[in-house]
Amino acid sequence: MRAILVAGGAGYIGSQTCKALSQAGYLPVTLDNLSTGYAEAVKWGPLIEGDLRDVDLVGRIVREHEVVAAMHFAACSLVGESVANPAKYYDNNVGAAVLFAKALVDSGVKALIFSSTAAVYGNPETELIAEDHPTRPINPYGASKLAFEQALYWMAQAHGLVYTVLRYFNAAGADLDGEVGESHEPETHLIPNLCKAVLGTGKPLTVFGDDYPTADGTAMRDYIHVVDLAAAHVVALGRMLAGGGCETLNVGTGQGVTVAGVIRAAEAALGKTVPHSIGPRRAGDPPVLVADAARIRRILDWEPRYSDMETIVRTAAAWQRDRFY
Numbered sequence: 001m002r003a004i005l006v007a008g009g010a011g012y013i014g015s016q017t018c019k020a021l022s023q024a025g026y027l028p029v030t031l032d033n034l035s036t037g038y039a040e041a042v043k044w045g046p047l048i049e050g051d052l053r054d055v056d057l058v059g060r061i062v063r064e065h066e067v068v069a070a071m072h073f074a075a076c077s078l079v080g081e082s083v084a085n086p087a088k089y090y091d092n093n094v095g096a097a098v099l100f101a102k103a104l105v106d107s108g109v110k111a112l113i114f115s116s117t118a119a120v121y122g123n124p125e126t127e128l129i130a131e132d133h134p135t136r137p138i139n140p141y142g143a144s145k146l147a148f149e150q151a152l153y154w155m156a157q158a159h160g161l162v163y164t165v166l167r168y169f170n171a172a173g174a175d176l177d178g179e180v181g182e183s184h185e186p187e188t189h190l191i192p193n194l195c196k197a198v199l200g201t202g203k204p205l206t207v208f209g210d211d212y213p214t215a216d217g218t219a220m221r222d223y224i225h226v227v228d229l230a231a232a233h234v235v236a237l238g239r240m241l242a243g244g245g246c247e248t249l250n251v252g253t254g255q256g257v258t259v260a261g262v263i264r265a266a267e268a269a270l271g272k273t274v275p276h277s278i279g280p281r282r283a284g285d286p287p288v289l290v291a292d293a294a295r296i297r298r299i300l301d302w303e304p305r306y307s308d309m310e311t312i313v314r315t316a317a318a319w320q321r322d323r324f325y
């Protein structure tokens, strides 16, 4: 079984991707320092508790498991925290990530998939955001992700590293079988907070702004089900292992849903009212962030299957009800 080193495999998206890798016949080997992840989420291969910065450990894992490729999910990803503490974001998302990538190259692993973000684009200048849209991040989180994308570009030139950068839009939903899901502390994402509000395990939802230039005044995002996101990683991996070159791809559906639209869909899917109130806009939130998803469809021949809002909300609510970590 070919081993894939998954840095951050104990987190929300990493653990779901480990499941998809295992289903596709790979052995996911997780390296995670458990700073925001959970040992209980690592179910489809070994967990090595350690840090990205530990280059000797990375070399040892590669040798022991005969790792053929790696995925890098391990990052800090709270926008507000990045504004308050940019050094933490540059340290982990750039410094530690560069050490990890160099350790991979030095131990002979030349294929890497990196979790980037729509935050690299900053304020959109077009309705749909394509990969060649200008990258002008408006917070240190997005800037740190862009800096590592650039490091990968130069490491590819210098060392023959082959990378796939996946720029996720809003990851949402939970495993279809309820085996893993989203458990961030603090939780800043709309859908888990909405589910907690409905279940009575969290506060009533605050909608940040209802005066945006959208049809109902609330901000619009492109939500991608985490199972679809995980599947995109497996297809991207297969393409690289078959000799495909470096790529940068948006991962989204190409369809926007407003916050009010998410609330309506959740009320219909769950048969319950979502307790909520309207608050002020959150600093740094663009009104609309929707992917032009044509390139990933073409290059990976990948289509989202579970990213309709009903499936997203249903799986997320089931996880929030039954979650075991």
Ligand SMILES: NC(=O)c1ccc[n+]([C@@H]2O[C@H](COP(=O)([O-])OP(=O)(O)OC[C@H]3O[C@@H](n4cnc5c(N)ncnc54)[C@H](O)[C@@H]3O)[C@@H](O)[C@H]2O)c1
Residues within 6 Å of the ligand: 007, 008, 009, 010, 011, 012, 013, 014, 031, 032, 033, 034, 035, 036, 037, 038, 050, 051, 052, 053, 072, 073, 074, 075, 076, 077, 092, 096, 115, 116, 117, 118, 167, 168, 169, 170, 171, 172, 184
């Ligand atoms: N969740 C989203 O909507 C979203 C959107 C765009 C991009 N992303 C990116 O996707 C990736 C995964 O996001 P997530 O929501 O699953 O986050 P998460 O916090 O659930 O997972 C990150 C994992 O990485 C680990 N980690 C962090 N720093 C580490 C280090 N130095 N060494 C070892 N392990 C470390 C954490 O313990 C955690 O298990 C992140 O890079 C994030 O920036 C997420």
